[in-house]
Amino acid sequence: MTGPLRIGFIPLVDAAALIVAVDKGFTAAEGLDVELVREVSWSNVRDKLNIGLFDAAHLLAPVAIASSLGLGHVKVPIAAPFNLGINGNAITVSPTLHAALMEEIDGDRFDPLVTAKALARVVARRRKLGADPLTFGMTFPFSTHNYQLRFWMAAAGVDPDEDVRLVVLPPPYMVDSLRSGHVDAFCVGAPWNSVAVDLGIGHILHFASDILVRAAEKVLAVRQTWADKNPDVVASLVRAAVKAAEFIEHPENRIEAARILAQPERIGVDAEVIQRTLTGRLKISPDGTFRESGRYLLVGREGAGRPDPVQAAWLYAQMVRWGQTALTPDGVKTAMAVFRPDLYDAALGSRAPSEAPAAFGAFAGPVFDPDNIRGHLEAFEVGRWKA
Template sequence: MIDQPLRVGFIPLVDAAALIVAVDKGFTKAEGLNVELVREVSWSNVRDKLNIGLFEAAHLLAPVAIASSLGLGHVKVPIVASFNLGINGNAITVSPALHAALMSELDGDPTDPMATAQALRRVVVARARAGADPLTFGMTFPFSTHNYQLRFWMAAGGVDPDEDVRLVVLPPPYMVESLANGHVDAFCVGAPWNSVAVDLGVGHILHFVSDILLRAAEKVLAMRQSWAEKNPDTVAALTRAHVSAAAFIEAPENRNEIAAILAKPHHIGVSPEVLLRTLDGRLKIAPDGTMRESGRYLLVGREGAGRPDPVQAAWLYAQMVRWGQAAISPEALKIAQGVFRPDLYDAALGIIGSAPTDVPDAVGAFAGPPFDPSNIAAHLAAFEIVHMKS
């Protein structure tokens, strides 16, 4: 047993489940680790405390790990991720007023993101003609999957996210109140906050992120590269503990127990019933009780979700390039892909792993050509709305 506790930061979201369950059910202890979980409210807090060494590891937005390694938006601290804490799990939630406006303009299936993105375009144009303020969308961080997923969806329908709407940063726990107060018209966030908005009658879930991308790396178990290199046995033990926790979470007979664990005030602090719906991928999407089910809503361990995939890192880097956050270069792409470390995952488990084959390009975006990580410039050239650095 390691006497000195490993401090691990997290945000109250369901994709922190493997972290929480690893500690609560004793999987970290079984690996000889003494882990102290520290709940935080914002991603900047988590990033900063990880970067300066107050945390040994953290539940972290996958793009933040890449941005930190590239020195984008903050100090440059190389990060590695030996385990994916979640694939998918986000949703886009809109106010009742915006939902009504979108449905009145909809031409097609409301679960089709192209149809809703084109409806959004018509709503945006109508508001501009009427002299109304631009719509405001909340997302969790500039370097976040939420930011890129919102932008990808909007742009596919002809809405320029930098010209036609406002995107603002809000910590996940503050999203619902901001929607209820009219500070934002919509948001993209991870579970359970979309469901909380629906249950309170202040929001409609418009899309699961799996409508937009079949497979999207969301959060990672992040560590400073320098610390990981000095502590390879601890990294391996942490990784194994999370693999065990993920397997426990994915077993349907454990779901009620897991929901109760996550519901504790010092973990996520919302009702077990909401958390159970999230884990089962069966969500209430409207205040009237309409339900929607998806086997891809949130993948914690199944379908190879835990093993980091450098193609996912390349896609996130491509979004940073598309929206002017990063310059395009082979060196930066290599650094970005090097954040996701399947070799550390494989070494911890004593296996030779492989990438999932259920999604041919490993991303499965609803619009644009298949993703080619070897030619990001050509991939981005296929899109009409791009704001690359000149």
């Protein structure tokens, strides 16, 4: 291939491995000339990747699967040879909704089943009063944010399609939408939850890792046809991303990594806010309350970079549960084929064990079994899928 690689990204901390790989020279060391292109919306990133304006992209894992299945857009098979992040999302609520939830809390406020039940009571009370449904922002129909919100609510019987409103907003617009009252809450990746807290307009209710202990979030995505034609370039990209992820995960490097990510042409927020994300110690309330979790965002630790096809199967199961597609053997096979541990292993010259399915650690429902998605979905009372 000729010319620089054009790689699209959204200003989120889970683009860190890509950004640091370029700005610290890891891609150059692999002989790659890379141009990072900042975008605002996931539809822009998807479309430009699909038609070839981007060679690769920082992409929502479910979008890579949806593109390969032809859901919501044209069918373009995607390969994901590297996980850019495990976890990293959070649910942030307005002060008004936070106060209403705290009034209804009966138990541990950090237990998602407890807060989901509180939400159910708030929803019921608002319905009785004739108030408008609560509105939750999420980043895309095919997104972990959408599925995590739905999984959380539905555990307490809240129907996300009937009892509340879910609306799509680009990540950088979440904070302004909360401030203006257009949404009552949102689920988004870092740093936008922390930005809302710092502005005094939001409370972080849950880390996504409260809902699922381990969830694939963003991937390094390339078109399958492009990967087939450029195997050496794919391998070089994976190696550069792995080196960047290892750099980021070393505590002594996090100040520098945060400064790189904070640049206006990258994420464009204060470096201290980004550093909170990288350390997993976040301010969750305008009153200065902090909460710490070693699982808030995994960039390179615990095998986070190696794609696990079981994660893709779980995401496909959510698409089925919420009526975005039908459950078919070919659908499962196609979804799992998007996540390419073989390309990751080939790039590094080694093979690491993938995470076991039990590593999902969902707070509700049965342990996920990719070989019995039908049985898994039948265990849930709320959903849109048809057997």
